[in-house]
Amino acid sequence: xxxxxxxxxxxxxxxxxxxxxxxxxxxxxxxxxxxxxxxxxxxxxxxxxxxxxxxxxxxxxxxxxxxxxxxxxxxxxxxxxxxxxxxxxxxxxxxxxxxxxxxxxxxxxxxxxxxxxxxxxxxxxxxxxxxxxxxxxxxxxxxxxxxxxxxxxxxxxxxxxxxxxxxxxxxxxxxxxxxxxxxxxxxxxxxxxxxxxxxxxxxxxxxxxxxxxxxxxxxxxxxxxxxxxxxxxxxxxxxxxx
Amino acid sequence: xxxxxxxxxxxxxxxxxxxxxxxxxxxxxxxxxxxxxxxxxxxxxxxxxxxxxxxxxxxxxxxxxxxxxxxxxxxxxxxxxxxxxxxxxxxxxxxxxxxxxxxxxxxxxxxxxxxxxxxxxxxxxxxxxxxxxxxxxxxxxxxxxxxxxxxxxxxxxxxxxxxxxxxxxxxxxxxxxxxxxxxxxxxxxxxxxxxxxxxxxxxxxxxxxxxxxxxxxxxxxxxxxxxxxxxxxxxxxxxxxxxxxxxxxxxxxxxxxxxxxxxxxxxxxxxxxxxxxxxxxxxxxxxxxxxxxxxxxxxxxxxxxxxxxxxxxxxxxxxxxxxxxxxxxxxxxxxxxxxxxxxxxxxxxxxxxxxxxxxxxxxxxxxxxxxxxxxxxxxxxxxxxxxxxxxxxxxxxxxxxxxxxxxxxxxxxxxxxxxxxxxxxxxxxxxxxxxxxxxxxxxxxxxxxxxxxxxxxxxxxxxxxxxxxxxxxxxxxxxxx
Ligand code: SF4
Numbered sequence: 040x041x042x043x044x045x046x047x048x049x050x051x052x053x054x055x056x057x058x059x060x061x062x063x064x065x066x067x068x069x070x071x072x073x074x075x076x077x078x079x080x081x082x083x084x085x086x087x088x089x090x091x092x093x094x095x096x097x098x099x100x101x102x103x104x105x106x107x108x109x110x111x112x113x114x115x116x117x118x119x120x121x122x123x124x125x126x127x128x129x130x131x132x133x134x135x136x137x138x139x140x141x142x143x144x145x146x147x148x149x150x151x152x153x154x155x156x157x158x159x160x161x162x163x164x165x166x167x168x169x170x171x172x173x174x175x176x177x178x179x180x181x182x183x184x185x186x187x188x189x190x191x192x193x194x195x196x197x198x199x200x201x202x203x204x205x206x207x208x209x210x211x212x213x214x215x216x217x218x219x220x221x222x223x224x225x226x227x228x229x230x231x232x233x234x235x236x237x238x239x240x241x242x243x244x245x246x247x248x249x250x251x252x253x254x255x256x257x258x259x260x261x262x263x264x265x266x267x268x269x270x271x272x273x274x275x276x277x278x279x280x281x
Numbered sequence: 282x283x284x285x286x287x288x289x290x291x292x293x294x295x296x297x298x299x300x301x302x303x304x305x306x307x308x309x310x311x312x313x314x315x316x317x318x319x320x321x322x323x324x325x326x327x328x329x330x331x332x333x334x335x336x337x338x339x340x341x342x343x344x345x346x347x348x349x350x351x352x353x354x355x356x357x358x359x360x361x362x363x364x365x366x367x368x369x370x371x372x373x374x375x376x377x378x379x380x381x382x383x384x385x386x387x388x389x390x391x392x393x394x395x396x397x398x399x400x401x402x403x404x405x406x407x408x409x410x411x412x413x414x415x416x417x418x419x420x421x422x423x424x425x426x427x428x429x430x431x432x433x434x435x436x437x438x439x440x441x442x443x444x445x446x447x448x449x450x451x452x453x454x455x456x457x458x459x460x461x462x463x464x465x466x467x468x469x470x471x472x473x474x475x476x477x478x479x480x481x482x483x484x485x486x487x488x489x490x491x492x493x494x495x496x497x498x499x500x501x502x503x504x505x506x507x508x509x510x511x512x513x514x515x516x517x518x519x520x521x522x523x524x525x526x527x528x529x530x531x532x533x534x535x536x537x538x539x540x541x542x543x544x545x546x547x548x549x550x551x552x553x554x555x556x557x558x559x560x561x562x563x564x565x566x567x568x569x570x571x572x573x574x575x576x577x578x579x580x581x582x583x584x585x586x587x588x589x590x591x592x593x594x595x596x597x598x599x600x601x602x603x604x605x606x607x608x609x610x611x612x613x614x615x616x617x618x619x620x621x622x623x624x625x626x627x628x629x630x631x632x633x634x635x636x637x638x639x640x641x642x643x644x645x646x647x648x649x650x651x652x653x654x655x656x657x658x659x660x661x662x663x664x665x666x667x668x669x670x671x672x673x674x675x676x677x678x679x680x681x682x683x684x685x686x687x688x689x690x691x692x693x694x695x696x697x698x699x700x701x702x703x704x705x706x707x708x709x710x711x712x713x714x715x716x717x718x719x720x721x722x723x724x725x726x727x728x729x730x731x732x733x734x735x736x737x738x739x740x741x742x743x744x745x746x747x748x749x750x751x752x753x754x755x756x757x758x759x760x761x762x
Contacts, residue, residue: 046378049578050356050368053524056582057349060591065346067529068339072332072536094552170567178480195550207567208513212506231535240531243362243496245562246513249554254506256468257546258421258437260308260444261315264468267420268475269506269553 075194076228080281083193087226088277090196094252095265096273103278106150106220110157110185113218113274119182121162123214124154125206150220150278154185166207177209183216184209184270189247191226192233198250198275199233208246217250217270222280286431286618289630292641295616296608305441309613312440316604319547320655337540338659340533341595348585348594351494351527352576358497362559364572372402375577379404379486379519382573383413386517388483392475394511395419395503396488397435397598398521398577400620401633404486415486416478418507420471427454433614435621436545436600441613475507485511485569489522490597491537492574495530499574501555502541504548509555518560518569524576525594537597540657544599580632586682589668593628595658600625602652602662608645617642624652628665636673636686643669716746 077083088098101109114122155163164173164181189201198219202208211217227233230249234240239247254269265271286295299305324330344351356366369375375398383391391408393399393415405415405426417426421438425431428450432438439447444462451458451470458470479485487508491500499520501508512518528534542548561568584590603609603623614622619630619642627646631639643666652662673690677683705711723742730739745753 045374046367046369049370049374052370053368053576053578053582054349054352056578057352057585060586062346064350065339065343068336068343070332070336070339072336073329090549166566168566174480178476197550202568204564204566207565208509209567212509212513229535230538231532234535235532240496243498243531243556243558245557245559245565245568247556247558248509249550250552251550252552254504255552256420256505258419258424258439258505259447259464259467260442261312261437262444262464264465266472267468267505267507268418268472268479268510 074229074231083226087191087193087196091275094196096252096275098275098277100277103280106153106278107157109276114158114161121181122158122183122185123164123166123181123210124185125210126165126167166210170209177213181214183218184211184214185218186211188219188221190233191221192230193226194229196251200248200250201244202246212269215270216272218274220276220278222278224280286615289618289639289642291618292616292645295618296612299612299616305613308441308443309610313604313610320544320601323543323547333536333540334657334659336536337657340537341658344528345591345594351529352524354494355492355527359574362497364559364574367573367575369575369577371579375402375575376404376407378575380411382519383484386483388413390482391415391484391486392478392482392511393417394487394508395422396521397620398488398523418475418511420505423471424450434600435598479510479514482515484517484519485515486519487511489520489526491534492522492527493531494527496558498556498558500534502551504552506553509553512557513568516569517571519573521575524578524581541597541599544601544657583684584632589665592660593665595660596625597658599657601655605651605655607647607649624662628662631669636684637689640673640690643673720744720746
């Protein structure tokens with residue numbers, strides 16, 4: 040029997056057993072739970088920074104004119120030599136592909152020029168082809184990956200990434216340090232609110248990742264250690280755009 | 282030390298051995314105190330705790346009330362997104378599906394994120410038979426695998442080891458490792474060894490925390506980043522999950538996620554929350570080219586048939602019940618001899634393995650109720666255990682579908698004794714004769730009556746029966762008034 044055939048048989052049998060149980064479907068509940076929320080911009084930013092810092096991320100607040108200089112300073116102080124960054128869609132994609140690309144980086148990832156300027160003294164690797172082409176460099180040579188963010192969640196101190204063609208997933212995963220630029224205006228109070236207000240269910244991309252600190256584990260004797268498999272450092276550049 | 286056990290049939294002897302291991306008991310005591318404290322501070326507001334548990338329970342019950350429809354919708358939406366969906370009745374079928382995918386890609390190495398279901402089907406063992414290596418990449422699982430050991434907790438698999446023992450394990454199995462008690466160094470050792478494996482692996486395998494029917498998405502909760510590695514770097518990603526993990530709406534996810542992380546490790550949120558909705562799309566530059574979802578039954582539909590037992594399937598695998606169970610915290614996970622230990626293991630394992638194999642397990646509870654008190658989805662674990670005990674001892678009632686292994690713990694002697702007692706207790710002359718002789722012959726009661734007297738003194742019958750005492754008292758009352 041072919042794989043799909045036996046899977047189809049299993050599917051029918053499982054569903055038949057479940058359907059034998061006649062249950063009145065329960066309608067969506069009206070219950071809710073208190074979610075952290077504020078209208079106060081300052082409080083929102085404070086909570087966002089506090090959450091990230093408590094989870095071992097470094098947060099640097101800048102205005103948009105300071106991005107390049109700050110980035111240079113971060114890279115120099117950490118002695119990072121080689122960085123990988125996304126690509127500006129319009130330069131590398133054909134027209135049709137660029138039209139399809141509705142991702143946030145294309146619309147709002149406006150700090151591309153600043154990133155280039157800030158990292159100009161480093162060895163720059165641009166993520167402009169498939170990962171297979173430079174997997175080995177990504178794994179073995181790169182010190183840091185730089186990305187924009189789709190948004191932020193103040194309640195838990197969380198970055199929301201919607202990786203896309205311009206900024207693939209491994210950019211924020213494989214290098215030992217992830218540097219994320221986030222716009223102050225994209226920070227909202229809580230996860231549930233962000234999801235429902237932006238109607239995520241209508242437009243799920245290939246992958247969404249919530250990041251709330253550098254990679255960590257407490258698997259050995261409940262002792263917290265950072266840099267388990269993902270980046271051991273998370274540096275957040277918070278850009279005041281209001 | 283290898284703590285692996287011989288199976289749930291040997292619970293009592295395994296528990297006894299565990300109780301006699303001071304190091305093991307100390308490791309568990311420390312870990313459980315830590316996890317209990319963490320949970321407590323994560324739910325510092327009792328009103329909020331009640332509300333989030335009410336909501337989580339309601340969501341899980343709603344989703345289970347439409348389970349077959351939601352599974353079909355999940356299948357349709359995943360397929361539409363380009364995820365290939367497979368259904369498996371049991372471990373053999375699930376392993377077969379994974380083996381065929383692996384063989385199609387001529388895979389030699391599968392790198393694994395955390396997946397209890399893959400333990401359930403003994404994936405590593407089955408793939409090894411075909412010459413395919415499965416390597417665990419969760420730090421705890423990796424340590425446990427190096428030792429040829431099994432996880433002893435569903436969230437913290439290597440909880441039974443302290444750092445000295447981890448160092449010993451590494452020293453034993455890894456070349457060029459210098460023993461150390463520095464946890465950072467130990468973790469860096471694991472990280473370095475596994476990095477190359479993520480690079481080399483042909484297939485990444487993961488579990489699923491929530492499968493969203495509405496959007497055809499798979500959600501994964503983790504701290505280490507190995508889950509993201511497994512689901513992003515290799516060319517093929519296989520996710521495997523029990524059929525009960527489906528939720529109806531994307532909006533069901535945030536409250537369940539919050540209840541999960543806070544109950545499990547007391548975190549407000551984990552480092553990573555990964556939502557996967559499709560394989561690499563054309564034009565995208567990384568991510569797997571194929572994503573497969575394996576939906577496993579393996580006894581879950583049996584639990585679904587019964588209104589009480591169905592609640593078992595509400596579980597979101599947070600581990601809080603085991604962290605708070607006085608039995609688990611003393612004997613540890615291996616004593617249970619099952620993939621899922623502790624209270625959740627006691628109520629799910631009979632469906633996965635049959636009551637014949639697990640009849641000892643359902644008796645391993647003090648019915649203190651601590652598990653039900655912390656369960657974020659309010660599974661009434663003690664009540665379900667009562668039901669399972671009854672099912673282990675008695676044949677099904679007329680309108681019920683028998684469980685696998687039903688009545689396998691029935692004892693003729695015990696049921697005869699019970700029947701005899703029932704007859705005597707309802708026949709006044711016999712009853713009086715019995716109690717009269719018990720009080721008169723109390724001196725003949727042996728001091729040793731089996732397990733009862735292992736840690737208790739043997740009970741003695743009173744000089745007079747209750748009937749006699751009341752009679753005397755009433756007589757006295759009559760005299761004084
Ligand atoms: S039964 Fe409840 S407490 Fe235990 S693992 Fe499942 S959800 Fe958590």
